[in-house]
Amino acid sequence: MRLRNVKNKDEIISNSVFVIEKPEDYKGKWNIVFDNDNPIQIEIGMGKGDFIIGKALNNPNINFIGIEKYDSVLARAVEKIPPNLSNLRLVRLDALNIDKIFDSEVDIIYLNFSDPWPKKRHANRRLTSSVFLEKYEKIFVDSKVICQKTDNQALFEYSVVNLSKYGYTITELSMDLHNSKVENNIMTEYEKKFSARGDKIYYLLAKK
Amino acid sequence: MRLRNVKNKDEIISNSVFVIEKPEDYKGKWNIVFDNDNPIQIEIGMGKGDFIIGKALNNPNINFIGIEKYDSVLARAVEKIPPNLSNLRLVRLDALNIDKIFDSEVDIIYLNFSDPWPKKRHANRRLTSSVFLEKYEKIFVDSKVICQKTDNQALFEYSVVNLSKYGYTITELSMDLHNSKVENNIMTEYEKKFSARGDKIYYLLAKK
Numbered sequence: 009m010r011l012r013n014v015k016n017k018d019e020i021i022s023n024s025v026f027v028i029e030k031p032e033d034y035k036g037k038w039n040i041v042f043d044n045d046n047p048i049q050i051e052i053g054m055g056k057g058d059f060i061i062g063k064a065l066n067n068p069n070i071n072f073i074g075i076e077k078y079d080s081v082l083a084r085a086v087e088k089i090p091p092n093l094s095n096l097r098l099v100r101l102d103a104l105n106i107d108k109i110f111d112s113e114v115d116i117i118y119l120n121f122s123d124p125w126p127k128k129r130h131a132n133r134r135l136t137s138s139v140f141l142e143k144y145e146k147i148f149v150d151s152k153v154i155c156q157k158t159d160n161q162a163l164f165e166y167s168v169v170n171l172s173k174y175g176y177t178i179t180e181l182s183m184d185l186h187n188s189k190v191e192n193n194i195m196t197e198y199e200k201k202f203s204a205r206g207d208k209i210y211y212l213l214a215k216k
Numbered sequence: 217m218r219l220r221n222v223k224n225k226d227e228i229i230s231n232s233v234f235v236i237e238k239p240e241d242y243k244g245k246w247n248i249v250f251d252n253d254n255p256i257q258i259e260i261g262m263g264k265g266d267f268i269i270g271k272a273l274n275n276p277n278i279n280f281i282g283i284e285k286y287d288s289v290l291a292r293a294v295e296k297i298p299p300n301l302s303n304l305r306l307v308r309l310d311a312l313n314i315d316k317i318f319d320s321e322v323d324i325i326y327l328n329f330s331d332p333w334p335k336k337r338h339a340n341r342r343l344t345s346s347v348f349l350e351k352y353e354k355i356f357v358d359s360k361v362i363c364q365k366t367d368n369q370a371l372f373e374y375s376v377v378n379l380s381k382y383g384y385t386i387t388e389l390s391m392d393l394h395n396s397k398v399e400n401n402i403m404t405e406y407e408k409k410f411s412a413r414g415d416k417i418y419y420l421l422a423k424k
Contacts, residue, residue, distance in 0.1 A: 172386040
């Protein structure tokens with residue numbers, strides 16, 4: 009996600025108790041950060057944070073970690089977090105380094121409105137490419153669960169096929185999430201925008 | 217597929233060399249019918265036959281068998297078959313009896329615009345329900361391939377999830393077949409009608 013520069017982003021980030029600045033220090037021991045052994049769910053590419061903050065508010069017994077590559081976007085998310093939301097942390101990180109900060113400790117990975125990287129030569133940059141699925145193998149605890157939402161048809165088609173080929177079972181799928189039986193959906197910023205203009209939201213849950 | 221009654225349907229069917237009237241006689245030995253050992257592909261619910269006839273014309277080294285439940289529909293298909301199309305046969309049969317006429321000899325099953333059976337209590341009647349997938353296990357030769365086309369979103373979503381849960385890998389998927397990279401598509405009667413009015417055609421290829 010791209011965003012106009014936030015001038016005081018460094019200050020916002022370094023002053024926040026919610027941002028973990030050296031996430032690699034907690035590889036394999038994120039339970040220390042949360043001071044409990046609750047399950048950990050992460051969102052890769054959390055944008056301005058509406059989804060992960062909503063998840064954390066609704067599920068106090070699950071720990072959530074939002075990952076975002078861009079400083080300015082991360083700063084915007086930080087500003088939205090209600091004080092005392094003890095089950096949420098944020099990390100600034102390129103998704104390619106995801107296996108450098110987690111080790112066998114993630115329950116669910118959320119991928120919401122990820123960059124579709126439409127060109128075939130960039131396919132490996134899609135967050136459901138084998139490059140990333142291989143990294144996810146190392147960070148998942150036991151069972152592996154990936155939950156994806158997107159408005160991009162090509163990315164969705166690619167994800168179903170690639171997850172399936174990689175050994176995941178597609179256990180839930182909707183080609184129109186907002187008119188489906190899926191409950192308790194929390195909308196991202198993109199999702200609000202796209203669905204307001206009538207776009208359909210694609211959704212899948214894959215387990216391995 | 218339903219169709220208005222064809223008056224002389226019995227005559228058309230019984231006079232055709234393409235219709236096998238006692239298909240159970242050839243269970244496990246359809247190669248005798250075709251007098252060769254070429255692979256066998258079947259379409260369950262062939263309707264008026266445009267798809268399976270087109271397939272047979274384009275692939276002389278593959279044997280095709282079209283299955284249809286309704287006499288009147290079968291009669292319409294019979295009338296369309298060009299003479300000397302030696303790699304095609306038709307059978308009147310309820311899909312529930314598919315395992316009574318084949319045994320370990322089918323390479324690919326085509327399911328085109330099958331009845332979606334929208335009510336949940338009728339889910340077992342869908343041709344990608346476990347009831348049918350279990351029957352297909354017995355009729356496939358080695359590798360199992362199911363190719364589905366439909367305009368029905370709910371049936372498509374159901375098929376992806378149910379095939380995946382049953383152990384199939386979704387190897388190809390398009391949510392807009394006519395604007396995809398899938399080549400050599402042969403349109404069914406429904407497909408021509410639906411796509412002419414702008415409906416998207418969903419497509420998947422599943423292997424086990």
